[in-house]
Amino acid sequence: MADDARNSDLILRQASLSLADQRAGGRRRVMPQGARQIRRGHFGRKLRNVAFAVVGIWLGLSIIGGIISGIGFTGLAIGAAATVAAVWFFGQYPKLKVPSRADLNPASPDVKALVERTELWLESQRRALPAPAVKLVDTIGLQLDSLGEQLVGLDQASPQAAEVRKLVGEHLPDMIDGYRKIPDHLRFETRAGTTPEKQFLDGLQTISTEIDSVTRQLAAGALDNLAIKTRYLEYKYGDAASQEGAN
Numbered sequence: 531m532a533d534d535a536r537n538s539d540l541i542l543r544q545a546s547l548s549l550a551d552q553r554a555g556g557r558r559r560v561m562p563q564g565a566r567q568i569r570r571g572h573f574g575r576k577l578r579n580v581a582f583a584v585v586g587i588w589l590g591l592s593i594i595g596g597i598i599s600g601i602g603f604t605g606l607a608i609g610a611a612a613t614v615a616a617v618w619f620f621g622q623y624p625k626l627k628v629p630s631r632a633d634l635n636p637a638s639p640d641v642k643a644l645v646e647r648t649e650l651w652l653e654s655q656r657r658a659l660p661a662p663a664v665k666l667v668d669t670i671g672l673q674l675d676s677l678g679e680q681l682v683g684l685d686q687a688s689p690q691a692a693e694v695r696k697l698v699g700e701h702l703p704d705m706i707d708g709y710r711k712i713p714d715h716l717r718f719e720t721r722a723g724t725t726p727e728k729q730f731l732d733g734l735q736t737i738s739t740e741i742d743s744v745t746r747q748l749a750a751g752a753l754d755n756l757a758i759k760t761r762y763l764e765y766k767y768g769d770a771a772s773q774e775g776a777n
Contacts, residue, residue: 576620583616628654631707636699641691642681648698649674655706660717660727663709666734673741674698680748690748697740705733 591609595601601609629647638644652671656664677694684691709717709730717727 579620580617583620584613587612587616631703634699634703636695638695638699639686641684641686641694642678644695644699645674645678645681648702649678651703652706655710658710659706662731663734666731666738667706670702670734670738670741673738673745677741677745677748680745684748690744693744697737697744702737705730705737 587609591601591605595605629651631651634644634648634651636644649671652667652674656667659667677698681691681694709726712726717730718725
């Protein structure tokens with residue numbers, strides 16, 4: 531029954547994502563927060579580098595101008611050209627380093643960082659996957675967001691942390707790597723009553739269900755605490771309100 535409930539929740543979430551995608555003309559997709567944060571941080575570092583370079587250029591020209599009593603039009607032109615070059619260069623470089631398969635190490639000491647790297651790695655795999663798998667991968671990416679929130683403060687040596695490492699650092703990337711190694715013309719070939727394509731989709735679905743299960747386990751304490759506090763407030767203030775109404 532519990533598995534059926536989890537599967538039903540997952541189907542509902544996938545249907546909601548699909549509906550939102552269709553309403554946006556089939557183009558709208560919510561990028562997982564972990565991947566967004568990594569990209570945002572990289573963009574912020576680029577802006578910082580641009581600012582430092584521009585300030586350095588004009589500060590240097592000001593110092594030179596003070597020494598030689600002005601830089602004149604030529605100096606201003608050089609400064610403008612150097613500024614444009616700096617903005618272009620530091621706007622392009624360094625490139626965002628997408629994690630490789632080797633970077634998804636299940637032995638990573640920081641399980642939350644491993645989840646974020648896996649999210650970014652998944653982003654880079656989407657184009658090589660069939661459409662049904664892409665939808666599942668997108669769902670998994672959003673699930674990893676929720677999972678990452680539950681990993682804050684988690685004991686890195688706990689069984690839950692070990693299970694997450696296995697799921698996102700080993701099973702998920704191994705599943706995708708294994709599928710990509712199969713030639714296109716063999717992916718739909720029936721073997722033992724099934725096809726590699728269906729096996730791949732079933733495997734992603736299983737991983738998605740397991741990630742949801744782990745997230746629920748980690749959130750169980752917070753859910754129980756909320757329920758206890760709610761019952762306490764209802765008992766304390768609900769009874770008081772009832773007594774006042776009776777008076």
